Amino acid sequence: MTRSNRTLNRLVLALVGVLALALAAALAWPAAARAHLEVAGLVVPPAPRLGLDALLDGSDRLVVAGIAAGGALVALVLAVLWAASRGRGGTATVVDVDGVRVDIHAVRDVLESSLGPTPAVVGVGATAHRLRGRTALKVTVLTRRHADLPALLDGVRTAIDDLDAALGACVPVVVRVRTGLRSSLAREQRAE
Amino acid sequence: MSTNADGRFARTLARREMHRSRSVASSVAAVLAALAVTYAAIELVLAGFRLLPLLVRPADAESAWLTGAPLVLAAAGALVVLGVIALLLAVLSQRRPRHRLDDARSVILVDDDVLASAVSRRLARFAGVAAEQVRTAVGRGSLAVLVRPTSGRPLVQAELDDTAAAFATALAARPRLRSRVTVARDGVVAR
Numbered sequence: 001m002t003r004s005n006r007t008l009n010r011l012v013l014a015l016v017g018v019l020a021l022a023l024a025a026a027l028a029w030p031a032a033a034r035a036h037l038e039v040a041g042l043v044v045p046p047a048p049r050l051g052l053d054a055l056l057d058g059s060d061r062l063v064v065a066g067i068a069a070g071g072a073l074v075a076l077v078l079a080v081l082w083a084a085s086r087g088r089g090g091t092a093t094v095v096d097v098d099g100v101r102v103d104i105h106a107v108r109d110v111l112e113s114s115l116g117p118t119p120a121v122v123g124v125g126a127t128a129h130r131l132r133g134r135t136a137l138k139v140t141v142l143t144r145r146h147a148d149l150p151a152l153l154d155g156v157r158t159a160i161d162d163l164d165a166a167l168g169a170c171v172p173v174v175v176r177v178r179t180g181l182r183s184s185l186a187r188e189q190r191a192e
Numbered sequence: 193m194s195t196n197a198d199g200r201f202a203r204t205l206a207r208r209e210m211h212r213s214r215s216v217a218s219s220v221a222a223v224l225a226a227l228a229v230t231y232a233a234i235e236l237v238l239a240g241f242r243l244l245p246l247l248v249r250p251a252d253a254e255s256a257w258l259t260g261a262p263l264v265l266a267a268a269g270a271l272v273v274l275g276v277i278a279l280l281l282a283v284l285s286q287r288r289p290r291h292r293l294d295d296a297r298s299v300i301l302v303d304d305d306v307l308a309s310a311v312s313r314r315l316a317r318f319a320g321v322a323a324e325q326v327r328t329a330v331g332r333g334s335l336a337v338l339v340r341p342t343s344g345r346p347l348v349q350a351e352l353d354d355t356a357a358a359f360a361t362a363l364a365a366r367p368r369l370r371s372r373v374t375v376a377r378d379g380v381v382a383r
Contacts, residue, residue, distance in 0.1 A: 001205065001208055001209060002213065002215070004213050004215045006208070006211075006213055006214065008218075009213060009214040009215055009217070009218040010214060010218075010282045010283075011282075012218040012221060012222055013214060013217060013218050013221055013278045013279070013281050013282035014278070014279060014282035014283070016221040016222065016224075016225050016275075016278045017221075017274075017275045017276070017277075017278030017279035017281075017282060018275070018279070019225065019275075020271045020272070020274045020275030020278060021271070021272060021275035021276070021279075023268075023271050024267075024268040024269070024271035024272045024275060025268075027257060027264050027265070027267060027268035027271065028260075028264075028265060028268040030257060030258050030259075030260055031259075031260025031264070031265060034260060035260075049254060049258065050254055052250045052251050052254045053251045053254075056236070056239045056240055056250060056251070061239075061240040062240055062241075064236060064240055065236055065237040065239075065240030065241065068232070068233035068236035068237055068240075069233055069237050071229065071233060072226075072229050072230040072232075072233030072234070075225070075226040075229040075230065076226045076227075076229075076230055078222070078226065079219075079222040079223045079225065079226035079227075080223075080226075082218070082219060082222045083219035083222065083223055086213075086215035086216075086218070086219050087213075087215055131204075131205070131208075132201065132204070134201060136201075136205055138209075143306055145309055146309050146310070146312065146313040146316075146323050147306065147309065147310060147313070148310070148313065149302070149306065149307070149310035149313075149363070150310075150362065150363075153293070153300065156298075156300065157295070157297065157298075160297055160298050161297075170297075172198070172201055172202060172205060172298075172299075173297070173298040173299065174205045174206070174209055174298065174299040174301065175298050175299065175300045175301065176209065176290070176301045176302075176303070177300070177301070177302045177303065177306050178302075178303040178305075178306060179303065179305055179306055179309070
């Protein structure tokens with residue numbers, strides 16, 4: 001539930017994919033063209049050169065080196081900025097009313113005390129995120145194997161009601177019910 | 193979450209949690225592309241200052257490219273693989289194995305393995321068999337359940353079908369889950 005722009009993520013992947021395929025086609029082109037001519041029984045002409053030799057031996061070689069170094073620096077900075085800008089949006093403040101702030105740890109405590117007695121629950125986690133100018137809560141509920149899901153969902157709904165009452169506000173909540181390593185290690189839920 | 197704006201925000205939250213963000217993949221792709229550009233630039237700079245290359249001089253690389261050296265063709269093959277992977281990651285939906293359950297207050301998402309486990313438990317208790325005798329597979333809109341009866345205690349298919357369908361309906365998952373229960377021919381010796 002981070003603030004990363006997912007459309008841009010897709011665009012970057014598509015751009016890199018298309019560039020990689022174009023570069024691959026360019027790399028294979030001379031060999032493919034020669035193979036095609038040889039199969040057709042035609043004379044293979046000498047391949048035209050790019051002139052890198054002349055460019056790197058001429059008077060402009062330092063300009064070429066400078067442009068290459070500048071281009072690489074820009075590419076590296078952009079890539080690092082891109083990677084560093086992914087996954088942001090986490091916040092510790094869930095509610096801020098008239099200077100009174102409720103921290104995510106307090107929310108976690110409320111949820112843990114509400115869901116603690118529910119037999120199917122192994123653990124509870126909560127994080128807060130700023131998204132589109134609003135704060136949203138992500139609550140992760142870790143369950144036992146073969147959990148009584150309807151009872152667990154009732155417990156979760158009650159816990160969210162308790163949270164609303166404690167906060168005095170209705171914060172958007174996403175609840176994810178999942179299993180994990182702790183679920184595998186915990187005893188499975190038996191019939192009540 | 194009663195207003196339209198709240199509903200839209202809830203849908204946004206659900207969509208973001210139901211699909212992978214591709215942040216890691218796009219970061220790796222961007223860094224790899226930048227490293228490739230940097231390597232090429234380093235060779236150009238070294239050649240410009242007439243210093244020894246890191247791996248290969250640009251002029252030699254050009255010759256290898258024009259003659260179709262095996263290493264160049266291998267690099268082209270590797271680029272094709274990377275390019276196709278990047279394009280597939282960009283185009284495919286990257287949906288996570290979860291279902292959203294109807295709820296007026298919150299967005300509730302349940303992992304498919306939790307759903308499968310809960311269905312197995314429900315049917316096992318109804319049929320009076322051990323939970324290990326019920327196997328459930330959850331698809332995007334389907335629940336496929338295989339029940340292995342205890343030897344000497346036959347199960348009624350229709351009752352199991354009704355129980356599974358009622359459980360799926362009560363969960364109110366989106367998209368709706370259609371259940372299909374199969375009773376195995378071979379039984380399990382009672383413990």
